Amino acid sequence: MVFDAPGKDENTIKQAKIIVMTCTHAALRRNKLVKLGFKYDNMVMEEAAQILETSTPPNSKSSTVIMARPKNTQILRSSKALTSRIQTQSSVQPVRAQSVATRPQARSTLFSSNQNGSVPLTSDQRASTSSPFNLNASTLSSINQNGSVPSSPNQNQVKSKPVDNIQTVFDAGDCDIVPTELTIAEIETINQTKKVICILDVSGALTHASSPRIPIVKVIEARIPNGCLVANQGQELGGWTRSTNVDYPGIPSRYFTIGDLAKYGGDSATWTIQSVFENPNYPDWVFTKYLGWDALTAWEETKNDVFKKSPHVEKWIAMKKCFLAAIMTLEPKNLVETGVKRERFLGDGLLTNKEHVFWIYQEMSYLHSFVNRANGLPSIWYMNVKNLNEPPKFHYSVVNVIEKRLLDEYQKQEEGLQQVKKLKRSTGTRTACENPETCVRDSIFEYYNRKDRDDEELPDADKIEESTRKNMQPDAFGRLDFKGFDADDQRMVVECSDACGCSINCPRRQLQRGQKFGVVVYYEDDCRRFGLRALEPIEKGQFIIEYTGQILEVEPEEIGVIEDRDTSYDAEFAIMDRRKVVTAINIGNAARFMAHACTPSATFIETHSRQLVSDPLIPRISVYALKDINVGEEITIKYFRQDQMLKKKEGTKCRCRAKCKNWLPIYPYESDDDME
Ligand SMILES: C[S@@+](CC[C@H](N)C(=O)[O-])C[C@H]1O[C@@H](n2cnc3c(N)ncnc32)[C@H](O)[C@@H]1O
Structure with missing residues (x-):
């Protein structure tokens, strides 16, 4: 509707899908419209940027204001002037708009009205004109009244993407x-x-x-x-x-x-x-x-x-x-x-x-x-409420990536594991599996932990005391018991697969179901940069997320602390494989952002997990909560064993808390293939 159209004004027409006016006109006519109980659905206001705020009827169900703003013009949304203006106006009975069309339709109807080439302008044109929406009566009459809009973007114009990328x-x-x-x-x-x-x-x-x-x-x-x-x-x-x-x-x-x-x-x-x-x-x-x-x-x-x-x-x-x-x-x-x-x-x-x-x-x-x-x-959200630094740059993936050669190696190793099938469930072993009678999961831990395995497969330097290895058993709710937790102990969780005959909801299938809680990648400070925070409350002992990345083969001396590679993104295996790490420096999920804390709220647990026995078996890393983590609290892990922490002031000063005195074996490192 155009108020100044010959013979028509708001006294004869009391509702419209769209009202078009200048900001001056709006200021002059608004009270009159309100008194008349005029119903409208959309308002297009030329030079809207000149006003402090456009007020919309507070209890209106569907009315809206389209503000045609020249580029770089700021709308001040909360100034005192605005507040007093709204308060003055709200003393008048507000307009209740009739629900004529839904907002998005109204928008596209408006902007798709370019039948005669006069609307809309390109964004560049909009930037260079003070009157960006050159609307006039003839333009408006070309608007499709039933709200239908031109056909959707021509999908054929979009080239199909080859399916050879991560996402x-x-x-x-x-x-x-x-x-x-x-x-x-x-x-x-x-x-x-x-x-x-x-x-x-x-x-x-x-x-x-x-x-x-x-x-x-x-x-x-x-x-x-x-x-x-x-x-x-x-x-x-x-x-x-x-x-x-x-x-x-x-x-x-x-x-x-x-x-x-x-x-x-x-x-x-x-x-x-x-x-x-x-x-x-x-x-x-x-x-x-x-x-x-x-x-x-x-x-x-x-x-x-x-x-x-x-x-x-x-x-x-x-x-x-x-x-x-x-x-x-x-x-x-x-x-x-x-x-x-x-x-x-x-x-x-x-x-x-x-x-x-x-x-x-x-x-x-x-x-x-x-x-x-x-x-x-x-969900995974990214938030920086502290500054306007750029967000992190990496390739997002919810599963691990592995080179074919390394996967073949695991498949060979798995032949040895076949004998596990012959093993029976250890008598007296507690299992949270839905099918305790047929669950053979603990035999798998026994296979990895057998005495002769260290002699066969591990270099001397990597041999560890069997007694420090723990086969972690979830309770009926899938939670692990961290009583007596020592970050340096070696822990393993063996999850069920279809071989156990249990359902995907079995408590012994946490990691394979994937990230359990919404998380926020949150800017912590200029030293630690991005960390990870909980978007939902997490209970002590619960699985939070898998640590995904690329499985890399590393020399034993490369594991843990080296100065020519940023190992702070590495998660190591201790029981299933001592020669590989999951590194998330280039590719990974939200878990790659967890910061180090000397008293962490979560921990890595090496996990034997596959949903189907026909899936490849590679060691995986779970993150479990060591304590209750409330919404907004940080999810941290301990990156390094105690013997790896530095005794003198070198590497990186630990910023896990204000007064932490520790130094971390993290050295400034510039990658050749840095994504910058
Ligand atoms: C695995 S990344 C964590 C994600 C990283 N903060 C980011 O923004 O991409 C590890 C890096 O975070 C920083 N960091 C994590 N925990 C820290 C801590 N407690 N003290 C100091 N720096 C820490 C160090 O720069 C370290 O190299």
């Missing part, structure tokens, strides 16, 4: 669902296609994977998952490329913009919400940033509309709020207050600055969590 092997389609508690049927569906390990075949000689559970990659490279359709389309066709030279593996560098809406907007009701931010002034409203679209297209919508479309978003908001509230109590307020507000409410001109590093954190949070969801795993 595309975890595709779950264009899913938008966060599994909270999975049903057995859902777990079973995921398990059928679940990847258990990735073979790295640099030569490219392997053409076919022996099982869909064991994908082959030629190079360690994370790319945008195919299932994130719009992110891939944005990468291919989007009108804006981030100017930073930094490439984040698996994260798009190119995005759709407002200028692309007419061509690629499609049915925005089906767009995928990437992140949501609360509105501090209107608790019923949120800002939504969409996947594959730049931050300037972030949109204000009612919570009702958003939750109806994407119910999981409600949980995201609640979890973020809870995590940030915990951070405010755990950290010095002055260090985190601004950043916490930014995480919840945006602000600081973020909506007008798509280059802002903040948006890269949002991309990583969504895309890595997407990979997790495809595997039935909870």
